[in-house]
Amino acid sequence: MTAGGAASAMSGRAAVVRRPGGRSARIRAQVLEAVRELLVEQGFDALSVDAVAERAGVHRTTVYRRWRDVGGLLADVLDAAGADGWQPPDTGTLEGDLAAVNGEVEAGLTGEPVTAALIAASFRSPQAAEALQRFWDERYARCAVVVERAVARGEVPEGTRARRVVVAATAPVYQQILLLRGGADPLLARQAAAGVALAASRGLFVDERPGRRAEGGLSSFAR
Amino acid sequence: MTAGGAASAMSGRAAVVRRPGGRSARIRAQVLEAVRELLVEQGFDALSVDAVAERAGVHRTTVYRRWRDVGGLLADVLDAAGADGWQPPDTGTLEGDLAAVNGEVEAGLTGEPVTAALIAASFRSPQAAEALQRFWDERYARCAVVVERAVARGEVPEGTRARRVVVAATAPVYQQILLLRGGADPLLARQAAAGVALAASRGLFVDERPGRRAEGGLSSFAR
């Protein structure tokens, strides 16, 4: 759905890669490798275009011209990472699948700081924001099968909105770690998965027919 | 729980305000007002120390010395904002309360870009991150009463972890708008609230006795 092959992952630019083989490809590999290295070694704050260029053994202007800024670099790394063959687990129950996914999310978020760095970058660079959006859209789309399997098993009713189910189940983990910075909370992860699974089984994630509307509050919770 | 009075909201620094009346207080008011103005007028990207100083009619070095960086400025604004008298709504049911809170979250996130700016800043500045953490800790603590009321009504069992309930209910809204950047989704907000309310009523947010453990996945969902 997103950038397709392994060669044309260059974001933003048109699909036409003028000179795919040779120097360009070599330099791109060097630069992206330098980005990943700097990210895990020194974190996001140490990631400047200059540092990446020096590490990659490439001139500053080359990086500026091809990737524009740090966000562009991270977007390219992200597009490349999104092209893996990840598939959601299959434990036999919706609750089990959601809990397993939450475990992976928690591990990914508390492990190497790459993910946090990419999310931080998405608030600075439109390019990185778009790449992250593509990445998550595809990941959530792949997760839809856990709901489809649950429907096939008769666990949840047809018409259940798969994406909403997965978002609702995983969101508390992101919230806890990324925004609240409270560290991993495996119990929250499991309870959220169990709660969403139960709610889904009761048909709460099927859009109801009548267009009932909740009265919208005015004052803001997070002003 | 966090910074107490209206005068000593200066974050980081010790509680002793050397010269509360007069020039210092006046300059602080000017600077914070300038921050708020620039934030709503031009967004977060236009928020540099220089721009704030110029708008406030104050010298650059003054701002650098008292607030250190943009994150310090936002942290001060945030501490001041957290001292309001906000209380969660009381609709009579847990689901209604959670849905109403979610409505406010959605409104706050899609309205003035102040919130998004503060969250973005929290990824850059440790000061802003701490301030945001304080802010949310207090907000979630205040929200605990909606669960306590539900317990008193017999809607949910005793021992229900209030904070986890509120986090699980609100997280999908933050996820959808801040991270996925999908725009407001009132249906998701209501379904998440309903789902969590149902799960809580079944005792799913009570920490169970046996230390059962889910098998943690290895590969990462969000690498």
Added chain:
DNA sequence: ATCCTAACGCAACTGTTGTCGCAGTAGGGA
């Protein structure tokens, strides 16, 4: 083997960010 040109290296330049030393100003206490 030869040419074309996309992409790179290089250096110089501008604008911004953040720091430092020093002098001036204005609260607040004696």
Added chain:
DNA sequence: TCCCTACTGCGACAACAGTTGCGTTAGGAT
């Protein structure tokens, strides 16, 4: 009223981010 000193204003400075023009190199096609 006068002094003390916390805080501010000011200018100079270093470091960094980002851009531009121009010459050079090396794929890829003929």
